[in-house]
Amino acid sequence: MRILVLGLGNSLLRDDAVGLVVAEALRDRAGPSVDVIATEESGLSLLDYVVGYDRLLVIDAVKAGSAPGTLHEFDVGDIRWASTANPHATGLPEVLALGSALGSKMPGEVRVLAVEAQEIYEIKEGLTPALAAAAPLAVDRAWEIVQGWIADRQERHP
Amino acid sequence: MSETTRTNPRSIVIDPITRLEGHGKIEIFLDEKGDVEHAYFQVPELRGFEQFTVGRPAEDMPQITSRICGVCPMAHHMASTKALDDLYKVDPPPAAKKLREMIYAAFTVEDHALHFYFLGGPDFVVGPTAPKAERNILGVLGKVGLETGGRVIAMRRELRTLMQQFCGKIIHPVFGLPGGVAKGMTKELQESFAAAAGRAVEFGQFTLQVFDDIVLKNKGYVDLILSDAFTQKTHYMGLVDARNKVNFYDGSIRVVNADGKEFANFKVQSYLDHIAEHVAPWSYIKFPYLKKIGWKGFVDGVDSGVYSVAPLARLNVADGMATPLANEAYQKLMSTLGGRPVHHTLANHWARVIELLYAAERLKELANDPEILSPTFRTLPTATPTVGVGVVEAPRGTLIHHYETDEKGLITKANLIVATQGNSARMAIGIDKAARGLIHGGKVDDGLLNQVEMAFRAYDPCHGCGTHALPGQAPVVVTIRDRTGRVIQEIRR
Incomplete structure (x- = not known):
């Protein structure tokens, strides 16, 4: 069972970088047990990254109206097509559906871990204090999810 | 929203525009009869570009600007690189x-x-x-x-x-x-x-x-x-080569009027003599217009300074395509749609x-x-840098990068005219017109709203950098408001 952690965001737009920051931190923690990709690309460009994996954890920033730093977690099936206020994950269900329709092996389970951002419209590097504080918690939660998947993998192929 | 809905007369917002890159929002204001009074589109403002760049080495700009927008990084990289050629006079x-x-x-x-x-x-x-x-x-x-x-x-x-x-x-x-x-x-x-x-x-x-x-x-x-x-009958702008054929990478900027006559043909270094920007209270985006005509409001026609960029505009300013198969297709488009310019x-x-x-x-x-x-x-390069301006045709239209530096090549001023901006006034006119034609007596249905959005999507607008803005695909919302500004209906997709 192949596991991918995909961090999305833009490192020049303040808290929009949180997905990248969390993914990089997870790369250090998880070591070679899972693949980690942190990318500033979006939309269809993501298709090539996710092909061939069984489970996918997407980490991204979101503006959903809760307190900055709040963690949101959902399955990709919960995202209505092109209907969320998240500039990156919006295209994700479409990308996955397209890949499947074209016969590519797409991840059977896709979890999204989104961190409520405070500032994503300012061109500036660095997270706001609220997000800098939340990032380690997001790393912990992401690592829990991934460890759960690794345990599943070991049960199936002891 | 799938069925026709009767609303109390007054305001519709389409926010965010489905499948568009960047966050878009259309606001439609109705009058007391439920007919369209004004339709606007809005985008969030991306702040701080100038502050971010000031003091940085100009050589970093091709990397910085390509990162701001994940949608067309190569267009920014190339416009920026050409601005550096000009900056160092090389x-x-x-x-x-x-x-x-x-x-x-x-x-x-x-x-x-x-x-x-x-x-x-x-x-x-x-x-x-x-x-x-x-x-x-x-x-x-x-x-x-x-x-x-x-x-x-x-x-x-x-x-x-x-x-x-x-x-x-x-x-x-x-x-x-x-x-x-x-x-x-x-x-x-x-x-x-x-x-x-x-x-x-x-x-x-x-x-x-x-x-x-x-x-x-x-x-x-x-x-x-x-x-x-x-x-919409507007002016058109695009890069052409020495034989007035479409060119994405280099050439001079040609403008034709709504009758197809050449209005201007200039090198990008003089863009400030030709292009000015109008600011509207209801949008963060700036609306560029032809300076020599002036801003006459959101109206089309030869007397209006509104111009348009992107694929159709490029074909309209050119005498043809520089390659044989594309030129054949160009001739077919022009003959099918009644000749140049096609509006x-x-x-x-x-x-x-x-x-x-x-x-x-x-x-x-x-x-x-x-x-x-x-x-x-x-x-x-050996020259001492002062000012550099570069242009390319991005997929979505004419893209201009303008940098000023001190003698060490550190940025003191930076300005971008991004492609989507070039169409912003025409898009505003188009959305307003489509909404007026399609919404009557407060009656709005999904098909009609889709057509309003189509007026927007044809330009492939990317507000990723248009505001200077967000990369990625984001949704659209339409908000409909009454005369008092009260939201009477909101449609999210």
């Missing part, structure tokens, strides 16, 4: 210019393919009146077939892989430098580009056939293209396919040009 050797244009042609092919099939496709390939549930990527696949869908993905992947091999990561290209490019072309990679270019030309011809079969042979679509709701906004989709074919043919010419293998691919 002329790249012929091989460098050809390599830049070749990579840029590859980028244009893959970006236009993405838009035609997957972003604009739901409107035109699937059809404007198709049920909402089918107006998406899977609907496009259902119409064109899985084999074609696979071909689009494979073509994009092949071109992107080659670009990465030569330029590094798409978002962080290590390619353009003031006076040239970062490395020379190898024989082996050149052969791969040439092979891919051959396939790209076939792909372009095939895509034109798809457009012909699905759109042109369907009277309903053609009538829609020609309909008054999607017709039908939805013809942008057709123009985009013709440009895709041109870019593929140009890619093939350049990939087979032995000069790209030359070891002389950079002229070292």
Whole structure:
């Protein structure tokens, strides 16, 4: 069972970088047990990254109206097509559906871990204090999810 | 929203625009009878570009600007690189210019393919009146077939892989430098580009056939293209070569008026003599207009300073295409739609396919040009920097980068005129007109709203950097408000 952690965001737009920051931190923690990709690309460009994996954890920033730093977690099936206020994950269900329709092996389970951002419209590097504080918690939660998947993998192929 | 809804007369917001890159919002204000008083579109403001760049070395700009927008990084990288040529008053050797244009042609092919099939496709390939549930990527696949869908993905992947091999990561290209490019072309990679270019030309011809079969042979679509709701008579702007043919990489900026007469033809360094920006209280986006005519409001016609950019505008300012297959297609478009200039906004989709074919043919010419293998691919800059301005035709229109620096080359001022901005006034006129034509007595239905959005999507607007803005795909919201500004209906997609 192949596991991918995909961090999305833009490192020049303040808290929009949180997905990248969390993914990089997870790369250090998880070591070679899972693949980690942190990318500033979006939309269809993501298709090539996710092909061939069984489970996918997407980490991204979101503006959903809760307190900055709040963690949101959902399955990709919960995202209505092109209907969320998240500039990156919006295209994700479409990308996955397209890949499947074209016969590519797409991840059977896709979890999204989104961190409520405070500032994503300012061109500036660095997270706001609220997000800098939340990032380690997001790393912990992401690592829990991934460890759960690794345990599943070991049960199936002891 | 699937059925017709009667609302209390007054305001509709379409926010965010489905499938658009960047966050968009359309606000429609109704009068007391429930008819449209004004329709506006809004985008969030991306702040701080100038502050971010001031004090940084100008050489960093091709990397910084390509990162701001994940949608068309290569267009920013190239405009920025050309601004650095101008800043250091250095002329790249012929091989460098050809390599830049070749990579840029590859980028244009893959970006236009993405838009035609997957972003604009739901409107035109699937059809404007198709049920909402089918107006998406899977609907496009259902119409064109899985084999074609696979071909689009494979073509994009092949071109992107080659670009990465030569330029590094798409978002962080290590390619353009003031006076040239970062490395020379190898024989082996050149052969791969040439092979891919051959396939790209076939792909372009095939895509034109798809457009012909699905759109042109369907009277309903053609009538829609020609309909008054999607017709605006504005000025047009685009880059042309010395023979007035479309060119994405270099040339002079030509403007024609609504009657097709040349209004201006200038080098980008004098853009401030020709382009000024109007600020409206209801939008963060600035509305560029022709300075020599002046801002006459959101109106079309030869007396208005409003102009338009992007595929149809480029075809309208040019006397033809520089490559044979694309030129043949250009002649067919012009003769079918009544001659130059064509004012039908939805013809942008057709123009985009013709440009895709041109870019593929140009890619093939350049990939087979032995000069790209030359070891002389950079002229070292020696001049003291002061001001540099560069321009390219981004997929979505004329893109200008303007930097000013101190004598050490540190940025003191930076200004961008991004492609989507060039269409912002015309889009505002188009949305207002479509809304007026389609919404009466407070009656709004899903199909009608989709047509309002189509007036927007034809331009392939990318508010990723238009505000200066967000990369990625974001949704659209339409808000309908009454005379008092009260929201009476909000439609999210």
